[in-house]
Amino acid sequence: MYDVREWRHVFKLDPSKPISDEDLERICESGTDAVIIGGTDGVTLEKVLDLMARVRRYTVPCVLEVSNIDSVTPGFDLFFIPTVLNSTSTKWITGLHHEAIKEYGAIMNWDEILVQGYCILNDECKAAKQTDAIANLTEDDIVAYAMMAEKMFHLPIFYLEYSGRYGDPQVVASVKDALQHTKLFYGGGIQTIEQAKEMAAFADVIVVGNSIYDDIDKALKTVEIKQ
Numbered sequence: 001m002y003d004v005r006e007w008r009h010v011f012k013l014d015p016s017k018p019i020s021d022e023d024l025e026r027i028c029e030s031g032t033d034a035v036i037i038g039g040t041d042g043v044t045l046e047k048v049l050d051l052m053a054r055v056r057r058y059t060v061p062c063v064l065e066v067s068n069i070d071s072v073t074p075g076f077d078l079f080f081i082p083t084v085l086n087s088t089s090t091k092w093i094t095g096l097h098h099e100a101i102k103e104y105g106a107i108m109n110w111d112e113i114l115v116q117g118y119c120i121l122n123d124e125c126k127a128a129k130q131t132d133a134i135a136n137l138t139e140d141d142i143v144a145y146a147m148m149a150e151k152m153f154h155l156p157i158f159y160l161e162y163s164g165r166y167g168d169p170q171v172v173a174s175v176k177d178a179l180q181h182t183k184l185f186y187g188g189g190i191q192t193i194e195q196a197k198e199m200a201a202f203a204d205v206i207v208v209g210n211s212i213y214d215d216i217d218k219a220l221k222t223v224e225i226k227q
């Protein structure tokens, strides 16, 4: 199912972290709507190819979330391109994208590419540091970014990113209220089914990442929000 508009739950696998065949099978056969391959640092073509080939043993949709141009490869069902709306550097909003499209634009299949408007809200996470994001935002600031994503830029996805830290459900609720068409992804710190349910009450799609590596049994239980 490649229609992200129907998704509720995804796992995000980090190519720079090892995962056993057994754990990978449990993730891919869990009933999640998709597996996203992506990370902030240490993402190389070799690691992406290896993980893609391993996920491809299963029928679950497989998405590459592009974090650097050198690790992009054909073979995914979809490509997600982040643009960090609250970055202070044009590099992470349109800069790298301009370079990439100058080089590859003519051969890109736009039907398989979705742009994600990121709003990074954990000032200590790697992605916030790398992109010089202003993560210390009020609810009004965040809602304004969500409205920009939908009303100004018509982005298909707005991503509330708390990577590594459980976020504020009130913020997620307010952002959801501001969106009509753009799908709301929430990611960050989901470790338990209770947290998954709390965020899935507002977000269209919840993203579970690090807990795969910390406590896979608990991570797998989060898929139950789909029931």
Ligand SMILES: CC(C)=CCC/C(C)=C/CC/C(C)=C/CC/C(C)=C/CC/C(C)=C/CC/C(C)=C/CC/C(C)=C/COP(=O)(O)OP(=O)(O)O
Pocket (backbone or CB within 6 Å): 014, 038, 039, 040, 041, 065, 066, 067, 068, 069, 072, 073, 074, 075, 079, 081, 082, 083, 084, 092, 093, 096, 097, 098, 100, 101, 104, 108, 109, 113, 118, 125, 126, 127, 130, 131, 161, 163, 164, 209, 210
């Ligand atoms: C050949 C072929 C098939 C081509 C396909 C066409 C295609 C898709 C081309 C690419 C075109 C394009 C426009 C590319 C953009 C290039 C680019 C580098 C954009 C910048 C992306 C960006 C803003 C990255 C910043 C970091 C970020 C937001 C990463 C997202 C992932 C994330 C936050 C992960 C969480 O971090 P993690 O690593 O897990 O952290 P911890 O270890 O602390 O958990």
Ligand SMILES: O=P(O)(O)OC[C@@H](O)CO
Pocket (backbone or CB within 6 Å): 012, 161, 162, 163, 164, 165, 186, 187, 188, 189, 190, 207, 208, 209, 210, 211
């Ligand atoms: O790793 P966690 O904290 O689960 O966050 C998931 C995802 O939003 C990271 O990009």
Ligand SMILES: [Mg+2]
Pocket (backbone or CB within 6 Å): 014, 039, 209, 210
């Ligand atoms: Mg991670």
